[in-house]
Amino acid sequence: MSGTFLRLAGAAAVAAQAVLAPVPCVAAPAPQRSVSQLLTDLQQLYRQTEQATETYNATAEKLQRQRARVSRLDGQLARARLALQDSRADAGRLARQQYQSSTGLGPYVRLLLARDPQHALDEGHVIGELARERARTVSRLTVTEQQKDALARAARKALDTQLALADRQKKQRDHVRSRLGDVERLLASLTSGQLAAIARLEQQGVARAQQRLTTSGALGDRPASPAGDRAVRYAMAQLGKPYAWGAQGPSAYDCSGLTSRAWEHAGTPIPRTSQEQWQRLTRVPLKQLRPGDLVVYFPEATHVAMYVGHGRVVQAPRPGERVRISPLASYPVLGAVRPDAPAPRAR
Known part of the structure; x- marks a missing residue:
């Protein structure tokens, strides 16, 4: 952790030293915050950043689905427009035929004047069938017109939704960048001693939380399923790759990008974001954890990692860090879900 803070702050600190050259008038120093307060501030900023990232990811997923819907409707x-052209052509052909064969006499008059009434009746049957065909053509034309109009309205509405989602995604992207900028500015304002002290304090807190979890008996360790084993092996192969918000690999990942891609590789596609993974996947108690299960963190379900056994998870932790193995209690645990749990039986 200390290496992380130092890496994040390095470039910004150099720039800050260049800017903070001696000047004739020096402002009064800001009140000094304690290490614990600084750690709290940093953790809050990281949490806000990840929450904004997951919101962005959810919108990106909706936008992708909406683009597919627009394409399908188009x-x-x-x-429908081609079918309408065909229906109009058929209607026009029948109209011309009716005009060309019109005699001005009704069918009953033609029957009375006919020399061969039976022939006239047979001819009337054919004429009746032609009339029914005309009616079917007109009906088909009407239905096709209605279908075309309905599809045109749906396509316009779908495109409007796509444009709204794209605008929302841009605003959310800007919000993520703003949160990241807050983190970078805070880190750049700290000395190397403060960064090291913050890292030690955070590590101590994680160690205590992990100790409480393992000694409470609430943590299980069951064998992995075949799919879970494949997901774990994929996630472990990503160790050392950088965290990048919105990334799903193969060169970088965010937290849910890693878990969703690993399970996709295992043959079980799952929702993209940590919130959706928590909401839509089968929940399991920590006592029944097995490798491949997903551990979800924070009350808002804004972070997720993959259990690998022995109280450890593999995760893409946060900006400035890399995919790594961590204690399960690295963050406040909300619960766990199992992507390959069998669907419940219908009653």
Whole structure:
């Protein structure tokens, strides 16, 4: 952890020293904050950043689905327009035929004047069938017109939704960048001694939380399923790759990008974000944990890691860090979910 803080702050600290050259008038120093207060501030900023990242990821997923829907509707609308052209052509052909064969005499008059009434009746049957065909053509034309209009309205609405999602995604991206800037500014304001003290304090807190978890008997360690084993092996192969918000690999990951990609590789696609993983996957008690299960953190479910056994998880922790193995209690645990749990039986 100390290496992380030092890496994040390094470049910013150099720039800060260049800017803070001696000047004739020096402002009064700000009140000194304790190490514990600084750690609290940093943890809060990281949490806000990850929450903003997961919100951005959720919108990105919706935008991707919406783009697919717009494309599908555009295809359906194009086919409906072609069908409408065919229906109009059929209606026009029948209208011309009716005009060309019109005699001005009704069917009953033609029957009375016919020399061969039976022939006239047979001819009337054919004429009746042609009339029914005309009716079907007109009905088909009407239905196709309605379908085309409905698809055109749906396509316009879907495109409007896509544009709204794209605008929301841009605002959320800017919010993530703003949160990251807050983290960087705070780190750049700290000395190397403060950074080291913050890292030690955080490590001590994690060690205590991990000790409480392991001695409470609440943590289990069951064998992995075949799919869980594949997911773990994929996640472990990503060790050392950098955290990047919104990333799903293969060169970088955010927290849920790592877990969703690992389970996709294992043959079990799961939701993209940590919130959706918590909401939609089967929850399991920590006592029943097995490798491949996902551990979700914070009350808002804004962070997720993958259990690998023996009280450890593999995770993409936060900006400035790399995919690594960590104690399960690195953050406040909300609960755990199992991506390959069998679907509940219908009653």
